[in-house]
Amino acid sequence: MRKDTPGNADQSDMAQPTRVVRTKDQAAESYDRLAPGYDRFAAFENPNRRRGVRALALGRGEAVLELGYGTGASLVDMARSVGSEGCVAGIDISEGMARVARGRLEREGLGSTVDLRVGDAARLPFSDSTFDAVFASFTLELFDTPEIPVVLGECRRVLKPEGRIGLVAMDAPPRRGLMERLYVWTHRKWPGVVDCRPIPVEAELIAAGFRPERVENRRMFGLAVAIVVATVPADEARSPGIDSAGGD
Numbered sequence: 457m458r459k460d461t462p463g464n465a466d467q468s469d470m471a472q473p474t475r476v477v478r479t480k481d482q483a484a485e486s487y488d489r490l491a492p493g494y495d496r497f498a499a500f501e502n503p504n505r506r507r508g509v510r511a512l513a514l515g516r517g518e519a520v521l522e523l524g525y526g527t528g529a530s531l532v533d534m535a536r537s538v539g540s541e542g543c544v545a546g547i548d549i550s551e552g553m554a555r556v557a558r559g560r561l562e563r564e565g566l567g568s569t570v571d572l573r574v575g576d577a578a579r580l581p582f583s584d585s586t587f588d589a590v591f592a593s594f595t596l597e598l599f600d601t602p603e604i605p606v607v608l609g610e611c612r613r614v615l616k617p618e619g620r621i622g623l624v625a626m627d628a629p630p631r632r633g634l635m636e637r638l639y640v641w642t643h644r645k646w647p648g649v650v651d652c653r654p655i656p657v658e659a660e661l662i663a664a665g666f667r668p669e670r671v672e673n674r675r676m677f678g679l680a681v682a683i684v685v686a687t688v689p690a691d692e693a694r695s696p697g698i699d700s701a702g703g704d
Contacts, residue, residue, distance in 0.1 A: 475601055487552060498594075514534055516538060518538045521544075525557055578599070586616070587619060626680065635679055658682065667687050
């Protein structure tokens with residue numbers, strides 16, 4: 457009998473969709489605990505996160521929403537890009553992260569300029585066609601597989617016609633190297649601990665009705681990372697059957 461190890465797991469097995477078993481309450485509790493030291497813990501994400509913000513190419517006066525803002529580093533960068541004429545909002549599931557982000561914004565003199573929410577990105581508390589851009593960095597892959605289209609559908613709903621979305625996420629390329637097979641194997645063995653897993657970033661966006669305009673493929677500790685900016689064609693800005701989740 458073949459042992460279940462990362463070295464002999466074949467590519468077809470590794471490509472099968474995986475599920476997130478941790479509940480959202482458990483995720484919120486975990487990030488509440490991590491929040492005070494998260495900047496040190498996840499510093500390795502910063503180069504790709506910053507590249508993602510730059511790729512989104514925000515302009516003065518634009519309105520932008522970040523999903524999973526964490527400690528708020530990207531919110532600061534985006535607020536400076538859109539200026540006082542623009543609008544920045546964020547939603548995160550963790551109240552602990554929100555506290556850290558608020559502190560950062562206050563120190564940067566931006567405490568009154570960013571609309572921070574604590575909630576679920578699968579049901580955004582914003583009106584239709586509110587934002588010029590939506591950004592998420594290492595966030596979409598935390599959602600359970602069936603919820604990813606729901607989150608992207610909500611992004612389409614709150615985006616203005618021809619709005620754009622910028623994603624930085626662990627990618628699932630057709631052929632995976634040893635480190636990727638090891639990571640996915642670990643996720644399958646201990647999904648409650650390693651809940652973040654690679655997803656087919658570009659394919660998920662296309663399935664949700666977005667049109668990729670810029671794709672950058674990078675590596676982080678041997679794992680594939682995709683930075684994708686995609687737009688919604690003006691005549692497809694609302695998906696059939698997606699109802700508004702409510703206004704502000």
